[in-house]
Amino acid sequence: MADKTYNITFGGTGGQGILKAAEICGWAAMYAGYHVKKSEVHGMAQRGGSVESHIRFGKKIFSPLVQQGGADILLCFHPEEHDRLKSFLKADGKDLMEYLEKAKAAIENPRHLNTFLVGVLSAYLPIKPDCWQKAIEAVFKKKYVEENKGVFLKGREMGQL
C-alpha cells in the first residue's frame, strides 16, 4: 500500500457514465485497503449538465474534494469539460485526455467508454488487478460484469503501453 494520497478528478457531461467510472475506482481503492473519499454531485447535474466526481485515497483522508491544482490524475470524457477542469491538475499531474479519442476508437459499444477509461486509469494507480475485478463485480449488475471485465482489461492494456 502506497504512503501518499492519490487525488483523481473525473469530468464529463450527464449520461456519460462519469459517476459509474468514479464508483469503480472508489471500490477498487477500498478493496486495496485505502481510506477512500469520493464526492459527486447529483440532481440537476444529471440533466445533461456538467458532471464531476473527485476521488481521494490514502492512509487517512479528510476532504472529499480535490483542491484546484491538487489532482494527480485528470480523467475527462469531454473536451469542453476538460478545458473547465484542467485547473485541477497538479503541475506534474497526469492528464489522461490523450486516451479519449483512442478509447472511442477501440470500443465497439459507446456505453463501454467509462469502463475502458477506468482500465486506462488503473495502469497509473497502485491498486492490484484483483481489487479492480472485485470492484467491477460490486458496481455492475451481474449480467454486465463479464463484459465490463473484458472492456476494463483492454483499457488497462492501452494504459500500460
Next chain:
Amino acid sequence: MSKKALLSGDEALAFGAYEAGLKVACAYPGTPSTEILETLATFPELDVQWSVNEKVAYEVALGAAISGVRSLFACKHVGLNVAMDPLMTSSYTGILAGFVVVVCDDPGMHSSQNEQDTRWVSIYAKLPMLEPASPREAKEYVKQAFEISEKFDTPVILRMTTRVAHTKEDVTLGDRVVPQQPPFERNIAKYVMVPGNAYGRHIFVEQRLNKLKALSEKTKFNRIEPGDKKIGFITSGVSYQYLKETYPDASYLKLGMTYPFCDDKIRAFAKTVKKLYVVEELDPFLEEHIKSLGLKCHAKDPSFRIGELLPELMPAVVKGEVKHEIKAVTRKPRLCPDCPHWATFATLKKLDFYVAGDIGCYTLACLPPTSALHSCLCMGAGVTFNEGWRKGAPDKKIVGVVGDSTFVHSGITGLINAAYNKAKGVIFILDNSTTAMTGGQQHPATGLTIRNEPTKKLILEDLCRACGADNVDVIDPKNRAEFDALVEKRINEDALSVIISRHPCKLLRQ
C-alpha cells in the same frame, strides 16, 4: 474480517439506522436526502414509505415512534418547512421509542431553490442537533441519535449537507440489534397538546434543554484535538475536513453535537489557543453564539455566507478576506431531448402566456431560448400563483403549471382554494407519471409503492373534478395540433380548468 462497503452519507446513515433497530421510515423525495429512504427500502424487514409530502411523512413517522418503534423522517432543507407545524409541537410531546429527523441542507444550491441553514431550527424548536462530517460519522451518529432521543424524550435533528450526504467513504457494516419495544399507552397529559397540558410540557422542554446541554459538554462528538497553540479552530461538518487539509497542525474543537452549545468546552478550548477562529458554512450560527459568550474570535467575511465553502477557499476564509466571485462556466442542465414537457411548453410559449411555474424538471423551461416559465417559489405555488397573479393583472393571459408529484404534494389544496374562491384560469398538470427531478420516485398517482408494489392508484382527473374544476381534460401534449386547439379553447373560457398533460417520462422506461 467485518464487511465493508463504499457508501454515501445517505446510505451510511440508512445502514446505521437499520443496525440501530429502526422499524419505520417516511419521507418525500428531495435532493440530497432521497437516497436515505431508497436505501432503507432495500431492507425487507422495515416499514418504509414515500409519503404524500413532508408534513404527512413527519406525522406518520412520529406517530410510529409514539406507538413504540424506532422511526425516522428524512427530508431536504426546504422539506422541513413543510413539516414545521408537527415538528414544533413534537418538541413538546416527545416520543416513546427513538425518533430521528434527518435534514440535508444544500449549501451552494446544487439542486435547490434556496440556501436556508437548518441549524437555526434546533434553537427555534429547542431540539438537540447532531452534525456528522462524513459518511462514517453519519452511521455512528444516527445510532447515537436514537439513544439520545429515548433517553431525553425528544426528537433529534440530524443535519447533513450535500457534501456529506453525497460523499462516499469506505464504511464497516455491523449487525442489526432491535431494542425491546416499550408498551404503547394512552397519555393525555403528554400527547394532547391543549394549553394546560402544553404548559406542563413546555416546562419539561426547558428542563430537557439543560440536561441536553450537560450532554453536549461531555459527549465525545464535541472533541478537542490539541495541536499548535497559536491557532485554534472551532468548526463542524465538512468545513472541519477542509480545514484539516490546509491546517493539519492547528488545534481543533470539532463539534458533532452543535445544539445545545457546549459553552464550557468552548471557553476551555478558547483559553488554550492564542488566536481563535470559527469556520462554518452558510450562516454565522456558531460565530454569533461564541461571540455572545464574550469570546474574541475571527470568522469569515459575510460574503462567504453565500454559497458553499471549498477546500481551496480555506486560507481566504480564515484570513477574513472578501469572497472573490468566480463565474461558474459549468454546462447548464436542460430537459432531455424528447421530454414530454417540451411539447407543453412549446404551446405555452407560442401563445405567449404568463406561466406561474412550480418545481420539478419542468422548471428548466425557464431557461432561454424557451423562457416559458415565469416563477418558481415552492412546491404548489404554480397553482396558487395563477390565482394570485390574476388579482393584479386580470387582462393578462395567465396559466399555472405543476408536475404530477408536486400536485399531489401541495397542489390539491391550491386547486380547492381556487374553486372555492371563484378563481378562473387553466392549470396544467404536467403528468409524466413519475417524480423525475429527483430520479424517478413513485407517488400516489403512479399506483406503485416505494418498493414498486401495486397499491391504490390516485386518479388525478377524478380528484380535480372533486376539487371543483369546471373542466378536466386529459391529453397527450405530443399530439401537437389537438393540444394547441384544446389550450386555445380553454384559455378563452370564463372557467377554472385543469388540463392534465399526460405522457410518461422516458427515464421511466430505462
